[in-house]
Amino acid sequence: MLELQSVVVDIAGAPVLRDVSLTLPRGGCVALIGRNGAGKTTALRAMMGLLPLRGGRVLIEGKDATAVPAHHRARLGVGYAPEERRLFGVFTVRQNLLLPAEVLGLAKSEIGRRLDAIFTLLPELATLADRRAAGLSGGQGKMVALGRALMVGTRAVLLDEPFQGLAPVLAQRYAAALRELQASFPDVALLVTESNPQLLTSLVDTTYVIERGEITQDGAFAAQG
Amino acid sequence: MTALLEARGLRLAFGGVKAADGIDLAVMRAEFLAIIGPNGAGKTTFINMVTGYLRPQGGTITYEGAEITGRRPREIVRRGIARSFQLPQLFSEHTVEENAALAIAARQGIWSPFVPLLRPAWRDEARELLDRFGLLPLATRRADALNEGTRKLADIAMAVALKPRLLLMDEPTSGVSASEKMAVVETLARVLREAGVTAVFVEHDMDVVARFADRVAVWSQGRIVALGPPAQILADPVVQREVIGIERHA
Amino acid sequence: MGNWFTENGPLLGLALLDGIASAALIFMVAVGLNLVFGVLRVLNVAHGSLFAIGAYAAASVGFFAASAGLPAWASLPALLFAAMLVGLVLGPLIERLLLRRIYDEEPVLQLLVTFALFMILEDAQKLVWGVQPVSFSTPVSLMGTVDVPFGTDVIPYNTYQVILLPAVAVVTLVGLAIFLRRTLTGRVILAVTMDREAATAMGIDARKVFLLTFTFGAMLAALGGALSTPTSSLVPGIGASTIVLSFAVVATAGLGQIEGAALTALMIGIGRSIAVTFYPELEVVVPYIIMVAVLLVRPQGLFGVVETRRV
């Protein structure tokens, strides 16, 4: 579904990703783990087209998407929950969730269906729906960002440390919810970065370890976990 | 032990949301108090009220016997209360080292226009501090070029640089990778203990709580629902169900 | 006090009427600037030039329409047409060639780009329309006057100023408010305003939104100019004096706040006309006094924006 091929990214002249290749298969669930500063966020941003590549390619559905502008990737069914939440403060939680789907031009009924699905999956969001996003707590914001990514991620969902700052009980519930999601939509591919790999053990089928911008371990690591 | 900080009946609501609904809490001198609780329970709000970012709608806060309710952050910091942030607050155009040096300068007085910020004494102190947090290799990196986890550490380092007597930390370990977390907290705890600093920290990682907290306060919907030593609290079935979840790893 | 009112009530009424008329124009001029500032965070100094060019273009189009034998009523749509033309031609040109290159730079650089542009356009405008005052007042003459009773006397007012301008302003205000709040495009614009990168990740083409907004803002600037054409003579320098006033409105209103701009314009318009009637010496400083007074009470402007909490 989504693939990075020998991707090289420099930020401010310094190499941040060096020759990173990873594959997110259709319906797969891939974890990208690594220490702080290893390059996880950067890898996700590269997939989303939010920063320029110095080398390598991004493939979506097997097609070269390196030159596809960032805003088009969402249209290809890729949802993204950034690490620092980045909600639209003056909108309500509901409006935040709806916006990407509306931008895609989905039918009203379809949007409603998806919103209901998300509210069932993440019931906390339903109670927050009419609050302004500006006032949310750290964890609440994280949940909304997750929900927003799920609204459009019909093919792939990229989650940057989705459980960071969540109370453990919630983190576990959400991990379970993601599992459910995959069960009911077997086509959706999940990519989760995490600096705390314990949470992911039961969820993922492939794990890539990234270190100083290089993939040091893949696949094999999953067997260990 | 005497109470260093005492909150009585703190109340604060945002519209209909009660973020603090009668908080009573006494923080003892030199203890490490952990705050846990579901998201949106009002943990950050409590820290914000103590440090003067938010003014409570009711109740009082006393620090070292003096009331500090509703005072401005600046005054509160000068009394020896420092904090770190859930979302790191760094000076993005300064290097990590300069960030730390600014905090040191803030402690020692910044009103000297004739000596550079990175004067030897301050630079040495900054570097020593950064070293403890494993940040020394990044000392000359600009803060906006840091990844999230590192930002978090730098943020805590800046609060520590103020040499407070009471340090409030908002999720100090969230975003810090699992492999580094324990080592960092270990060092932090040592530094604080050595200096006799009282610490209040919001935490979602129960391993950290179990290992470092002297007492744990459990927050829920703007109230403290349980308070006690970690062994007792973490074993409490209600707390387990509401906060910790069943799958806690040993 | 009561006495003062019975004595001066009628005068106050006249001042209100004048105030509303001038507020309408102030609003039309400032609202585009406010919109562009709200979305692009660029304080567009060249807004003044667009205003001036819109005004001159309206006169030219008006004269052209007259010389082409079109009836006098055609002068009204001609104003609108001129404004659209200026906005549609200059807006995209400026956004594409200049602003686009510097969105990632410090705000002050962006401001300076528009300042430089302002200087260039100021001279360019002289090249095209010369320095002699230009005026085109057909619409005002066309619409005639309405007589407002004043004691035993009547005071004639221009229908154009006391009826058409306020009507256009109200339509613009309501239209913009509905557009921004109720339509998807409006929400998309707001989303880009708040967080460009997040919006991009949600599938929004931020560049297109910028282009659209700037063009729209340019059209509003030009429309403000075009609407002012029938009542005033155009000379070099009208852009410069417009821009300061618009800036004051933006700061008083709060960033990008359309309703704020309307309320501010109303306060300034009425404040000025009351000053003219009772304390003429104060007229010049009225906008600034209002601004300082508002900011003393509300440091974020009349309608401050909701700040996302960071702490």
Added chain:
Amino acid sequence: PVQRPSELKIGVTTFLSGPASVFGVPGRNAAEMLAEEINREGGIGGVPVRLFFVDEAPGIDHLVGEFRRLVQNERVDVMFASISSGSCLACTPLGEELRKVTVLWDCGTQRIFEERRYQYAFRTQANATPEILAPLLYLMKTKPDFRTVAVLNQDYAWGRDSWEIWKTAMDALKPGTRVVAELFPRFGATDFSAEVTRLLALRPDVILSTSWGGELDTFIRQAAERRLFERSTFVLPLAESSLERVGRSLPAGHIVGSRGDHWHQHPRPANPQALQRFVENYRRRADAYPIYPTYHMAQAFSALRAAHAKAMQANGGNWPSDAQLAAAFPGLEFDSPTSRMRIREDGQGLEPQLIGTTVHTDRFPFAVMDKMVIFPPDLVTTPAGQNSVAWLRTLTPDMVNRVPDPISAAG
């Protein structure tokens, strides 16, 4: 002895941008036209002239810098300085310090020669005092029964100064006249609706406005649309420069001045052919009737030519030095397009003033003047060595009797 140069260089400061360029640019057009004419006829004293223009708009520091550059670097022979009085007040002493003949070609402030004596500075036109006193006298002669006056002037030095002159003179000549409103809208204002409303409500007998340019045009139009002209008599001392532009918006029966005695329909020009040639040439060049700054520019050139000839003569036919040229100005007589002028010993030019009442005719698509009075300079100019305001206070009502009779346009 000074070498005869290959060119006679003239620096001209004028408004080339901003609102005052409505005067500055016609001034420059006239200067270029005149320079060409002079050069076609062999130049001044056999030397062709060359012009250097400086924009006054950017401010005094720029202007003073350019003035120095022209004098010290371009080595101009003479400076024609300034439209705005601020510029004049800055340039005149500088010209004196640099010992360079400075011809004040279009600045109105009476302060210059009343506050200080200059050896190198001369004004080749009148100043604010006669320019405002004449319309007042005209009003008193033609419509003597007014009791209330309102003023609407631009809020800057000229607007304030001219009102002070009017008020002082009015208090002396027609004591008891009531001032019902003093309106000073912002310089550069584009809307006078509130002011017009105020004036409509007050119904003063006379409305004075010394505004000019776009603001005067706007004021006239807005007042006309709202029938203010039907309620009050307007006195517009600078309206000659707006007549063509405002067309028939300016109704008949109001008082108009021209900052001097020049007008393309001057009833009795000293040299009708010269005036007509000037007007036609200018119209060919600029596609508009000449307005007062163009005549003032012509006066400056004419004075320079006359002074040069006089200085050469005094110097035995040799090229004059700066000091010799300066010495030729006091008492100099020269032709303006409409009359013959003189420069007083204190440097002030003596220029007649032409005031008239508007009429509409079939010949022009705009209002023209009728019932014109040409005021002799001696009647309306402050005597040398006196302060204008002090002098105006000494005037007496019988002065009106000395005003010449009006000349009608037809005659």
Added chain:
Amino acid sequence: MTLRRIELLLALLGAGALVLAAMTTPWLKFVLTIALAKGIAVLGIMLLLRAGQVSFGHALYVALGAYAVAFLAPVLPDAALLLPAAALTTAVVGTLIGLFVSRYREIFFGMLNLALSMVFYSMLEKFYHYTKGTDGIRVPPLTVAGLELDRVTHEWTIFGIALALALGFGAFARVYLASPMGQALTAIKTRETRLDFMGVSARSVLLAAYVLSATMAGCAGALIAMATRHVTPLLSYWTASGELVFIAILGGAGGVLGPFLGAVTYELVRVYAAATVADMWQMILGAVLLLVILFARGGIWGLLALRLQRRGAA
């Protein structure tokens, strides 16, 4: 050699070049005096720019300094006394206004400054009887430290004072910016809340810089008044403030040399633009600025520093 050393060297070289230019071309002496004065004012603007704040009203202080000289000159006709008097006046007014505006940020800060300068501008017009409105006030010939000077010596003296002040303020600004107080300015720009939670009053930090910048602008105004010998309200018009910001960007806000490089370039471009096309100088200046912004983001100083660093590295 480090960039800081080079900066010093360049400053001295630049000063030498200015003196040389003024010696060879007398009329340039005046233009350069004005440029140095404006550079000093821009230096103040730059301090505020460090805090991310753009003042659109600093011409207020330039005008205030200039009018202080114009008003005091008849009673105190000595440059050596007038300059401190003007500095003091602007410092006091700067403190009063600073106490108010230092509460505001970004557009509100910028526009409040603009508003106050426009109010001052209208006051200069309104109090016509004291200020003579747009006509302005003539500054009488001044003595310098008691000495009566002829025109040329006087011009040289003012030029010298301007140069000395420029060097002095430049050196001071450099030290100031490296100090905690100066660095805290940048902190205001990037994360003001953090400053508060470190116990530092961002407002006081900004206020200090504001007063300093007002004083610099005041000295600049005093120099301009002494050089042009005529002051008008136009000095405080908003376009004059815009010009100062314009020069700051043109020169580059990266180093203390920037403002002076910017000011000299600005004045020279303007003079030459005006000399070639008297009525299109705005267009030329605007085009130059556009080119600088689009192709040399760091301004002239940024361009220069980059060159020097490259050479240093090679």
